[in-house]
Amino acid sequence: MPAMTDTSMNTNMHSAFTREIGRLRDGLLKADLSDAKATSGLTRRYKFFSITLHQHHEGEDTLQWPVIRPKANPHEITVLDAMEAEHEALASVLGAVDEDFKTLSANSDKDQVAARLDELDTVLLGHTQHEEREGVAIVQKYFEEDDLKAFVKFSRNSQDASLVLPWVSDGATPAEVASTWAMIPAPVRLFVKPMLTRKYTRFTKECGV
Ligand SMILES: [Fe+2]
Ligand SMILES: [Fe+2]
Numbered sequence: 001m002p003a004m005t006d007t008s009m010n011t012n013m014h015s016a017f018t019r020e021i022g023r024l025r026d027g028l029l030k031a032d033l034s035d036a037k038a039t040s041g042l043t044r045r046y047k048f049f050s051i052t053l054h055q056h057h058e059g060e061d062t063l064q065w066p067v068i069r070p071k072a073n074p075h076e077i078t079v080l081d082a083m084e085a086e087h088e089a090l091a092s093v094l095g096a097v098d099e100d101f102k103t104l105s106a107n108s109d110k111d112q113v114a115a116r117l118d119e120l121d122t123v124l125l126g127h128t129q130h131e132e133r134e135g136v137a138i139v140q141k142y143f144e145e146d147d148l149k150a151f152v153k154f155s156r157n158s159q160d161a162s163l164v165l166p167w168v169s170d171g172a173t174p175a176e177v178a179s180t181w182a183m184i185p186a187p188v189r190l191f192v193k194p195m196l197t198r199k200y201t202r203f204t205k206e207c208g209v
Contacts, residue, residue, distance in 0.1 A: 003144055007136050008179040009168075013056055014128035015176065016168040020049045021121045025114050027209035034106040038208055045207035046101040048160050050094060052167075053124075055158040057087045063151045064143060071142045079134045086127040093120050152183075165193075166200035 024046055031038045065080050072080060097120050100113045155161065165184070169177045184192055 003141055005140055006179075007139055008176070009183060010136065010139075011128075011132055012168050012172060012176045012180050013052075014132065015172060016170070017049070017053055017056075017124060017128070018121065019171045020167075021117055021124070023209060024049065025117045025121075028110060028113055028117070031208075033104065033108055033110070039104050041206060041208040043101050043104055045203075045209045046097075048163060048167075048203075050098055050101075051159050052164060053094060054091075055155060057090065059151050059154050061087055063147070063154055064139065067147050068138060068142045072138060076138050079138060083127075083131060083135050086123075086130065090120075090123055090127055093123050160203075162196055163200050163203055166197045169197075170200070170204075 024042070027042055027045065031042055033039050061084060065083060069077065069080055093116075097113075097116050100108065100116055104113070155164075158164070165180055168180045172180065181189055181193055
């Protein structure tokens with residue numbers, strides 16, 4: 001079975017996570033938190049981001065790193081250990097931001113929530129850059145197309161998974177947009193892409209972010 005060489009969806013998602021933190025931060029700072037509609041829109045958008053990020057890491061932790069570990073050499077094992085430890089560190093920062101958004105109200109301290117989003121941004125970027133620097137080459141070496149199928153299937157079961165492709169494309173480079181939509185076979189993409197894009201545009205409008 002050939003090893004996987006195209007890991008662009010992983011890196012495209014990393015860029016999308018970073019862009020989304022910026023979007024949520026701007027949306028938070030602009031929002032009038034005494035307006036229930038604005039607050040619930042922001043919370044809904046954050047929830048989508050958090051679920052998608054949790055799902056991304058859970059997929060890597062349960063369906064990617066364990067498949068690779070038995071094949072990896074000692075140096076590669078230390079990288080895999082670092083990936084798992086970084087996911088744990090991220091989960092704890094993410095958990096704190098989850099709490100902030102769950103309890104978002106006129107009483108929330110916007111600057112404090114924004115500072116926590118900044119912290120999440122820093123920790124996430126540290127991890128995704130490390131993963132792209134050292135982890136991706138290991139994935140490309142050992143992860144097989146069949147392993148990827150299981151990973152993709154798991155990702156598609158995520159809540160609001162239908163928003164993921166247009167969301168990853170939002171603000172992405174033309175190359176990122178092309179490789180993101182290439183996840184769907186061309187004949188199906190023809191009608192699915194406009195449908196999902198409309199759904200995402202509606203979601204963005206309803207959230208107000
Ligand atoms: Fe990743
Ligand atoms: Fe990761």
